[in-house]
Amino acid sequence: MTGKPLTVADYPLAENRPDVVETKAGKKLDDITLDAVISDRVKLEDLRITDRALRQQAEIATAAGRPTLAANFERGAELVDVPQDVIMRIYELLRPGRASSRQELVAAARELRETYGAEGVAAFIEEAADVYERRSLYKKRF
């Protein structure tokens, strides 16, 4: 990558810019073959999206005039390395009545920020913490 943001002309990356696409372990798309799967050189882990790919797609979405979609990709990029159980726990906590106080959500935000560097998502959860307080969502639901 030259550092210049990707544009719609680069899209789809798998077809037009395979040079910028790689798995977390550094494999290229051409390395992901049936033979490689059979011989265990490619595992499920290699078929995961990377934070880099999501940021690249965010650049393309921005270039295509879709800033909110780009923001979602940016949040997704921050969550790539967050384990599934943590994702599900925080999702659950964000549902109505799950957190009993603002502090629980703020703590979840801190965890995402400090452990995974998910600054944007953390801020997003802190914002939810404030709105939930104003809208009285910290009450027990039966």
Place this chain on the structure above:
Amino acid sequence: MTDESHARPNRWKRFSDWDERPLRLDKFAAEDAANGFAAFKSPFDPKPGFSLAAGVVESMDGIASRDFDMIDFFIARYHLDPEIAPEAMAMPSLEVARMLVDMNVPRTTLVRLARGMTPAKLAEVVGHLSSLEIAFAYSKMRARQTPGNQAHVTNAKDDPLQMAADAATAVAFGFDEIETTMRVARNSWSNAVACAVGAAVGRWGTLFQCSSEEAEELKIGMAGFTSYAETVSVYGTEKSFIDGDDTPWSKAFLAAAYASRGIKMRCTSGAGSELLMGFHDRKSLLYLEARCLCLQRAMGAQGTQNGGIDGAPVTCTVPGGMRELMAENLIAVWLDLECASGNDARATESEIRVGAKILPYLIAGSDLICSGFGSILKYDNSFNASLLNGEELEDYLVLQRDFEADGGLTPVGETRVMELRARAVDAISAVLEELQLAKPTKDMKQSVVAASGSDETRTFSGRDVAMISEAIFARSITVIDVIKALAARGFTEEAENLLKLVRLRVSGDYLQTSAVVRDGRIVSAVNNPNDYQGPGTGYRLTDERRDEIVAIRDVLTRQEVLRVEATFRPAEVTRIAYKPVGPAATTRNEREVVIGISPAFGVKLFQTVAGHPLSAILRVLIAGITEGGGTARVVRMRHTADTSFLGLSAARLAGSGIGIGIQAKGTAVIHQKDRLPHNNLELFSNSPITKLEHYKRMGLNAAAYALGEMPEPVIVPTRGEAMGSRYHARVSLIYAIETEMTSEGAEPEEIDVTFIGAAA
């Protein structure tokens, strides 16, 4: 009670007839905004409004920011662009509505304005449009240029064999996405594996989802079996949102989580959900949907499943309900969201309402016209019956052909479908065996391949399926294991296809707006944007695509008509001989009726459209004339094949002045020499339902006219059959064979008819 009142009928019986129509199973609701039954307008809807203070939204649609509920807050914070809003909100709504249907105003201009519009403003603008204008604007505003479609693939037994066969079938018919769900929640893993394998048969690229509980669905996605999700539901009032057990932030977090797993995701919302949940806040359906859609754009979803969805049936009970469903879809695409445009829940029992509902979408196109189309039979649809289902799939294929409209599907021949179904059943069986999950028997497999629906299958029990599903989950089987199992058992193509689908995740290209895979390439709103700007622009059928769409089964050709006719010849020559005996002259026999037969009668054509051999027709006509006291003479006309002129020419040759004209297809007329060509005595135009007894009576009546009597005309009773649609293609081809044999000025020819043996 007096006799008089006793005798007086108290009901026009037509109402009783109407009571029996499927339509009367639909129930209709009175418009009642206070109780949520208002499509476009409620007195409780807010007026569009907006104000900024120091670059921050101060009020929106009459609500001050300090009073914002969660939805207002989220929309104001993430949807509204403060740089555009002052300009967009100041524009008169009617003017914006006109821009939506003005082909000279580019889509991009309107998409920009939408970012500065509040929910009430968006609703007010589209409220100015008629149904036709909404459909047109939808066609102009939808994000991806090429239309597509989505299928439901489910079955009542959650049978993995049928799931695979039906998935392969749906893929063959061209669906871009297939969606499954299950009758029993714990069968989700079995369904996911079976659908993933079935969808890899024949071609690759059909995106696949397994609709289940949020956490479970994400897990199935993580195991690599599914490629998209659309169960992220949002609602238009805060109370219904909370009742749905989510908030805008929890859903937005989930949206980001799907992105982080490389899974395409769209939200779901639709009119009527708040009404069904009891928290409509007395607002119109459209205004609430406008809120949902602004929220979805705010969350950063690439698209929406929208257009009533589960609320479509209740929306369709309200005046303007179907128009409202179209209007909310328009708001979705105006907000630049991919739109899987509903047309899924069967909103009516009336086939006419079904056809009317789908048509605007078919001709306007949509990212995914149905979300989805029930590719299986109604009773097998675990989402509940769709607007269109397996029963009606061919109707839809014909609608595509009728309107030369790309509804995303392609006709497939019987042989190909059987090959694919067998292959899919073999493939999933191989996977089940290789992973030691089950051993399907030959009988199970065969019953599934041929079955139209699960009533006809002899397959796994519910308990078997639950055990397969729980084993897949317990043993953490992933798509990699399935790919390896396919490869190990020689299903290399399917293994490759499945791998290619999962590999899409690495680059994430299919996360962009409106992405589908066509011919192995990603097609989305990024590289295939809708650039409609009037005739000649936007999506047009290519010649190749048109060829695919028109190729439905059982189409008639001239060769086929002639081939079928030729098969009747051998039998006819054993029953009748036509011997030409020179030019026909007029006689003085006052009892004579002339039967004028058409040029191809008994020469190239041998039976009527109703299937009567022409020998039998002539036999009864002559018998009728004779029994009626007349004499019959047969003359072949060679100057015309038209019924009226056949009859009139025959009448002019007859000593009585009465003639019968008859075409090979069976259309006949009784004529009199002094009448105008089309002012005959009796016409038998419905040849497909004309029986031999009618021809016999026709002979009798012709004789009666010849003797100067006034007989009771023969009536061929019709029950309103769509005669033209059943027969006109064949009739036109047959008639062309007749007209080709005419030549101007050719003299009528006397025919000596001999009947051989008994009547046919």
